[in-house]
Amino acid sequence: MLEVDGLTKSFGSLDVLKGVNMQVEKGEMVALMGPSGSGKSTLLNIIGGLLAGDGGSITLDERTYGQKGPSSVVDVRRNKVGWIFQDFHLLDNLSALDNVAIALELSGMPSDEAVAAAEVALTKVGLGERLNFIPDQLSGGQQQRVAIARAIAGNRPVLLADEPTGNLDIASGKEVLKLFKDLCHDVENPISILMVTHDPDLASNADRMLLLNDGKTEASDIRSAWGLDEEGEEE
Numbered sequence: 004m005l006e007v008d009g010l011t012k013s014f015g016s017l018d019v020l021k022g023v024n025m026q027v028e029k030g031e032m033v034a035l036m037g038p039s040g041s042g043k044s045t046l047l048n049i050i051g052g053l054l055a056g057d058g059g060s061i062t063l064d065e066r067t068y069g070q071k072g073p074s075s076v077v078d079v080r081r082n083k084v085g086w087i088f089q090d091f092h093l094l095d096n097l098s099a100l101d102n103v104a105i106a107l108e109l110s111g112m113p114s115d116e117a118v119a120a121a122e123v124a125l126t127k128v129g130l131g132e133r134l135n136f137i138p139d140q141l142s143g144g145q146q147q148r149v150a151i152a153r154a155i156a157g158n159r160p161v162l163l164a165d166e167p168t169g170n171l172d173i174a175s176g177k178e179v180l181k182l183f184k185d186l187c188h189d190v191e192n193p194i195s196i197l198m199v200t201h202d203p204d205l206a207s208n209a210d211r212m213l214l215l216n217d218g219k220t221e222a223s224d225i226r227s228a229w230g231l232d233e234e235g236e237e238e
């Protein structure tokens with residue numbers, strides 16, 4: 004589904020990514036960890052078509068890019084990847100339904116279709132009873148679920164999540180993770196999720212963990228490092 008091949012990126016003399024190789028399969032949820040400043044957000048931004056890399060390539064759903072500027076990968080941003088951020092980026096005065104629908108309308112969907120698709124997405128994340136609530140009337144976890152509905156509503160095959168639970172309490176964070184897993188493991192329409200997190204406990208719930216260290220990704224077995232149970236299935 005998503006393959007990153009020898010990706011490099013420098014800012015001036017700072018070599019942040021030094022040949023990143025990784026992939027995320029369809030239906031897989033991968034946690035990306037690494038020290039602050041190791042380049043996790045930079046990697047997500049290049050995959051998401053917000054930033055050009057210097058070398059290497061990205062293949063997403065038969066589309067290859069990685070060194071093209073943001074204006075050349077509009078289709079990637081519009082159709083291929085959905086974003087989830089730490090702060091939910093919702094519009095304060097709009098209902099949950101309109102927050103999701105407006106994103107679809109902006110990408111060119113007719114209004115009535117957008118509202119219908121928004122309702123389906125919100126129902127999928129468990130907010131079918133709260134369509135007309137504005138963000139202030141929702142808990143942090145519920146607000147993040149509105150953001151997740153917005154990200155999945157356009158049928159995008161990959162979700163990029165940069166510290167999606169950073170602003171949530173532990174219980175809400177776990178719920179978001181559970182929802183991510185359900186979305187990835189959906190039998191009818193599985194998606195792929197690449198999630199940055201600083202929380203090893205949450206990361207250990209992903210299908211697989213990667214560590215970004217010294218400009219490269221390596222498989223990580225944080226379970227053993229943190230003394231957690233080895234219960235995930237190995238490839």
Ligand SMILES: Nc1ncnc2c1ncn2[C@@H]1O[C@H](COP(=O)(O)OP(=O)(O)OP(=O)(O)O)[C@@H](O)[C@H]1O
Pocket residue numbers: 014017019037038039040041042043044045046
């Ligand atoms: N636009 C930019 N211009 C110059 N340097 C940048 C730019 N963006 C990121 N950097 C630098 O690249 C390095 C990696 O940054 P990045 O934000 O990707 O790290 P991160 O792993 O996401 O860190 P954190 O865990 O703190 O979010 C940092 O040293 C940062 O200062």
Ligand SMILES: [Mg+2]
Pocket residue numbers: 043044045165
């Ligand atoms: Mg970051």
